[in-house]
Amino acid sequence: xxxxxxxxxxxxxxxxxxxxxxxxxxxxxxxxxxxxxxxxxxxxxxxxxxxxxxxxxxxxxxxxxxxxxxxxxxxxxxxxxxxxxxxxxxxxxxxxxxxxxxxxxxxxxxxxxxxxxxxxxxxxxxxxxxxxxxxxxxxxxxxxxxxxxxxxxxxxxxxxxxxxxxxxxxxxxxxxxxxxxxxxxxxxxxxxxxxxxxxxxxxxxxxxxxxxxxxxxxxxxxxxxxxxxxxxxxxxxxxxxxxxxxxxxxxxxxxxxxxxxxxxxxxxxxxxxxxxxxxxxxxxxxxxxxxxxxxxxxxxxxxxxxxxxxxxxxxxxxxxxxxxxxxxxxxxxxxxxxxxxxxxxxxxxxxxxxxxxxxxxxxxxxxxxxxxxxxxxxxxxxxxxxxxxxxxxxxxxxxxxxxxxxxxxxxxxxxxxxxxxxxxxxxxxxxxxxxxxxxxxxxxxxxxxxxxxxxxxxxxxxxxxxxxxxxxxxxxxxxxxxxx
Amino acid sequence: xxxxxxxxxxxxxxxxxxxxxxxxxxxxxxxxxxxxxxxxxxxxxxxxxxxxxxxxxxxxxxxxxxxxxxxxxxxxxxxxxxxxxxxxxxxxxxxxxxxxxxxxxxxxxxxxxxxxxxxxxxxxxxxxxxxxxxxxxxxxxxxxxxxxxxxxxxxxxxxxxxxxxxxxxxxxxxxxxxxxxxxxxxxxxxxxxxxxxxxxxxxxxxxxxxxxxxxxxxxxxxxxxxxxxxxxxxxxxxxxxxxxxxxxxxxxxxxxxxxxxxxxxxxxxxxxxxxxxxxxxxxxxxxxxxxxxxxxxxxxxxxxxxxxxxxxxxxxxxxxxxxxxxxxxxxxxxxxxxxxxxxxxxxxxxxxxxxxxxxxxxxxxxxxxxxxxxxxxxxxxxxxxxxxxxxxxxxxxxxxxxxxxxxxxxxxxxxxxxxxxxxxxxxxxxxxxxxxxxxxxxxxxxxxxxxxxxxxxxxxx
Numbered sequence: 001x002x003x004x005x006x007x008x009x010x011x012x013x014x015x016x017x018x019x020x021x022x023x024x025x026x027x028x029x030x031x032x033x034x035x036x037x038x039x040x041x042x043x044x045x046x047x048x049x050x051x052x053x054x055x056x057x058x059x060x061x062x063x064x065x066x067x068x069x070x071x072x073x074x075x076x077x078x079x080x081x082x083x084x085x086x087x088x089x090x091x092x093x094x095x096x097x098x099x100x101x102x103x104x105x106x107x108x109x110x111x112x113x114x115x116x117x118x119x120x121x122x123x124x125x126x127x128x129x130x131x132x133x134x135x136x137x138x139x140x141x142x143x144x145x146x147x148x149x150x151x152x153x154x155x156x157x158x159x160x161x162x163x164x165x166x167x168x169x170x171x172x173x174x175x176x177x178x179x180x181x182x183x184x185x186x187x188x189x190x191x192x193x194x195x196x197x198x199x200x201x202x203x204x205x206x207x208x209x210x211x212x213x214x215x216x217x218x219x220x221x222x223x224x225x226x227x228x229x230x231x232x233x234x235x236x237x238x239x240x241x242x243x244x245x246x247x248x249x250x251x252x253x254x255x256x257x258x259x260x261x262x263x264x265x266x267x268x269x270x271x272x273x274x275x276x277x278x279x280x281x282x283x284x285x286x287x288x289x290x291x292x293x294x295x296x297x298x299x300x301x302x303x304x305x306x307x308x309x310x311x312x313x314x315x316x317x318x319x320x321x322x323x324x325x326x327x328x329x330x331x332x333x334x335x336x337x338x339x340x341x342x343x344x345x346x347x348x349x350x351x352x353x354x355x356x357x358x359x360x361x362x363x364x365x366x367x368x369x370x371x372x373x374x375x376x377x378x379x380x381x382x383x384x385x386x387x388x389x390x391x392x393x394x395x396x397x398x399x400x401x402x403x404x405x406x407x408x409x410x411x412x413x414x415x416x417x418x419x420x421x422x423x424x425x426x427x428x429x430x431x432x433x434x435x436x437x438x439x440x441x442x443x444x445x446x447x448x449x450x451x452x453x454x455x456x457x458x459x460x461x462x463x464x465x466x467x468x469x470x471x472x473x474x475x476x477x478x479x480x481x482x483x484x
Numbered sequence: 485x486x487x488x489x490x491x492x493x494x495x496x497x498x499x500x501x502x503x504x505x506x507x508x509x510x511x512x513x514x515x516x517x518x519x520x521x522x523x524x525x526x527x528x529x530x531x532x533x534x535x536x537x538x539x540x541x542x543x544x545x546x547x548x549x550x551x552x553x554x555x556x557x558x559x560x561x562x563x564x565x566x567x568x569x570x571x572x573x574x575x576x577x578x579x580x581x582x583x584x585x586x587x588x589x590x591x592x593x594x595x596x597x598x599x600x601x602x603x604x605x606x607x608x609x610x611x612x613x614x615x616x617x618x619x620x621x622x623x624x625x626x627x628x629x630x631x632x633x634x635x636x637x638x639x640x641x642x643x644x645x646x647x648x649x650x651x652x653x654x655x656x657x658x659x660x661x662x663x664x665x666x667x668x669x670x671x672x673x674x675x676x677x678x679x680x681x682x683x684x685x686x687x688x689x690x691x692x693x694x695x696x697x698x699x700x701x702x703x704x705x706x707x708x709x710x711x712x713x714x715x716x717x718x719x720x721x722x723x724x725x726x727x728x729x730x731x732x733x734x735x736x737x738x739x740x741x742x743x744x745x746x747x748x749x750x751x752x753x754x755x756x757x758x759x760x761x762x763x764x765x766x767x768x769x770x771x772x773x774x775x776x777x778x779x780x781x782x783x784x785x786x787x788x789x790x791x792x793x794x795x796x797x798x799x800x801x802x803x804x805x806x807x808x809x810x811x812x813x814x815x816x817x818x819x820x821x822x823x824x825x826x827x828x829x830x831x832x833x834x835x836x837x838x839x840x841x842x843x844x845x846x847x848x849x850x851x852x853x854x855x856x857x858x859x860x861x862x863x864x865x866x867x868x869x870x871x872x873x874x875x876x877x878x879x880x881x882x883x884x885x886x887x888x889x890x891x892x893x894x895x896x897x898x899x900x901x902x903x904x905x906x907x908x909x910x911x912x913x914x915x916x917x918x919x920x921x922x923x924x925x926x927x928x929x930x931x932x933x934x935x936x937x938x939x940x941x942x943x944x945x
Contacts, residue, residue, distance in 0.1 A: 060525070066555075089524075092523060119575040183861065260523070261664065262527055265522070268869075396855055397853045403942060406865045406939075406940075430940060461631050463916060
């Protein structure tokens with residue numbers, strides 16, 4: 001197949017294309033199981049294969065994809081024709097940042113291939129979890145696991161040929177209960193990425209059992225708790241919500257396509273401008289954020305992106321100052337040209353597509369916050385006069401330029417005079433992004449830092465779902481409005 | 485093509501019967517095209533032709549599914565899919581209820597929503613549409629973004645319960661145009677939905693955008709104080725809220741699982757304003773309807789709210805099986821929601837400007853990134869976007885920076901509703917992350933709701 005793909009790439013190059021690439025998925029498999037209140041509601045497997053072709057012609061992109069590989073000529077020609085039409089309306093010529101031609105392969109680290117584990121074993125795991133979650137106070141309980149295996153072959157007209165074999169596992173449990181006023185509350189758990197691998201071995205039954213007990217206990221505390229007060233407090237964000245705060249207000253606003261206006265018709269823009277790089281005080285000096293696609297155990301690590309650029313570890317925010325972005329080959333060239341200065345030295349290797357039938361766009365890798373020097377969670381609590389600890393994402397809504405946000409969390413613990421005083425329900429907080437990060441007053445040490453995965457990040461038109469990770473510590477922000 | 489698809493399904497059914505396997509098949513074929521604009525250029529021009537086959541095998545109370553992206557020439561691969569699902573079901577755990585198996589009673593085909601002219605629109609035609617809709621409106625500082633997506637969708641079904649098939653074919657288009665100021669960062673939008681090519685009227689979008697651009701270029705902008713406002717919601721904003729109501733409101737399965745603000749006690753009770761009449765009406769072609777559900781059940785107009793009184797929950801077959809409810813014909817990828825018009829004769833933004841005001845009125849055309857803060861209370865939050873206006877009592881117009889609304893749907897559609905426009909529009913809410921699934925809501929162009937709280941107000945665009 002690679003020979004045929006190369007031949008078609010060469011054919012389109014000879015016909016005038018500036019650049020051509022092909023992403024062939026010989027196989028992508030998924031396996032999803034979900035048990036709800038003892039019922040195995042989902043036992044689903046899926047398999048797909050196909051080819052996506054991207055053509056750059058007269059400074060414009062065309063893309064075509066099909067699961068039917070029997071007529072490659074038509075597929076390549078369609079992509080070329082789409083580029084030809086797009087070339088009728090070009091305002092800024094598409095240029096691609098330099099990269100090396102790479103012949104390589106990448107395999108995600110796994111000890112046990114989840115696709116080699118029997119369905120019976122997987123169901124046993126879910127059944128065990130379901131029984132564990134069936135406790136007083138719990139009226140709804142759900143256990144689920146999703147496994148993904150992708151084989152991707154990438155070839156381009158610049159001589160790259162890369163094969164990736166990626167396996168991911170996404171297990172989770174959730175419990176729900178109803179309080180005396182009839183309101184539903186929930187707590188959930190999905191394991192942080194503790195080891196160095198990404199296979200079946202990450203489903204640690206003991207870890208799940210411990211956390212099942214914890215979330216049931218916490219749910220029952222929420223069910224009898226007072227509502228979250230409406231007032232200003234310091235918020236102490238546990239990794240279970242800090243990952244989402246990072247995702248929505250550091251990750252998305254720093255996607256370079258958003259900054260350059262490529263998502264205005266749908267996902268939105270960014271409050272960040274090209275002038276801000278190297279200057280904007282995004283947060284306090286305690287804030288250092290990075291896009292690290294080299295973590296071994298996270299779905300945000302993939303070896304090479306869908307431009308064929310190697311995965312990297314790049315600073316985004318250095319001691320509070322904005323220094324980097326999430327980029328692919330096209331956007332860095334455009335940004336440098338529009339800014340009339342060299343902001344970016346090259347692609348940061350973050351151009352990814354969710355499937356063979358979608359075009360690659362700037363996607364988060366692992367957007368992490370470096371651990372700080374403010375000790376453990378206990379240390380931070382001890383040094384907080386009037387605060388609230390928040391955990392568990394319940395709801396999130398962000399302004400179209402990522403300039404402001406409103407989050408709801410599953411649980412809150414009020415902190416007064418350095419001590420945890422009580423649990424509250426319906427906890428929320430809101431803020432303005434830059435003001436919020438500049439109020440960052442404490443960053444937990446490595447003991448608080450964990451990698452949390454995201455398996456459902458949506459972006460783009462046609463829509464795409466992407467998997468990634470966030471390594472984050474406990475963080476405290478001051479003077480934040482809660483309870484609205 | 486239809487014959488080949490149905491023959492393939494019939495062959496797969498016969499194969500399943502020969503293996504002694506009880507199976508239901510859902511075939512989905514999409515031919516999708518999307519032209520995307522950014523920074524006044526075509527940033528992407530793409531098409532995808534994909535065939536998906538969902539195979540669900542039943543063994544008494546056990547059930548397992550295998551889904552594949554395939555093509556019609558790969559019959560052996562599809563048969564392997566049956567074998568895999570049949571193997572999986574052996575290990576599935578029995579449900580504690582009896583799942584219903586789709587049983588189609590007669591051959592049924594519905595292609596009334598298919599317009600070949602729409603499904604086969606060329607890239608050149610789409611570009612011409614955009615050029616007309618934005619003619620003269622772009623400048624060096626005001627740039628065009630947007631999408632023109634169109635496609636053809638085929639859904640076909642069979643099961644081993646009968647030899648009969650169901651077949652649906654629709655065409656659809658969704659257009660979004662955004663004009664944004666590159667420095668000031670304001671944005672205005674106009675959108676259109678089409679189920680046939682004649683629905684596409686670029687001149688209407690041009691008129692809408694011209695009006696908004698004129699306002700945004702010439703009227704003062706300001707941060708409005710947080711507090712209580714009378715708000716006129718545009719169709720996009722209302723459609724977003726109705727979509728959320730579809731999720732956390734009248735879905736029987738989610739109600740049983742505690743994710744609804746409605747309970748069984750609400751049936752027959754007044755929940756919303758008397759002006760609120762919402763129906764699931766599969767006779768409205770603008771909504772890309774499915775006139776039968778995946779169980780073969782004919783779908784009729786299904787009143788959800790009449791004069792604000794909640795009528796009944798909708799049920800997916802599987803939820804109905806689990807909770808002992810009567811199925812309602814809602815085992816479908818999407819409903820066909822229609823919100824009745826009101827009596828206010830307002831057909832355009834120009835009409836809204838001319839209307840005498842008893843007080844300042846905030847116009848919010850679009851709600852960005854809505855999410856559910858508390859499903860039990862129908863509490864949602866979102867930010868305004870795309871062309872908001874503040875109509876002052878004195879007749880002047882101010883451009884408000886974006887604001888956040890955190891309110892309960894019970895308040896928004898409750899007794900605070902002042903009026904609804906007697907003119908309806910179709911708002912396309914399609915946003916499929918997987919298979920193409922065109923969906924639109926028919927609703928009044930404008931709804932005024934008094935005394936709603938703005939909880940945050942931006943200090944700039």
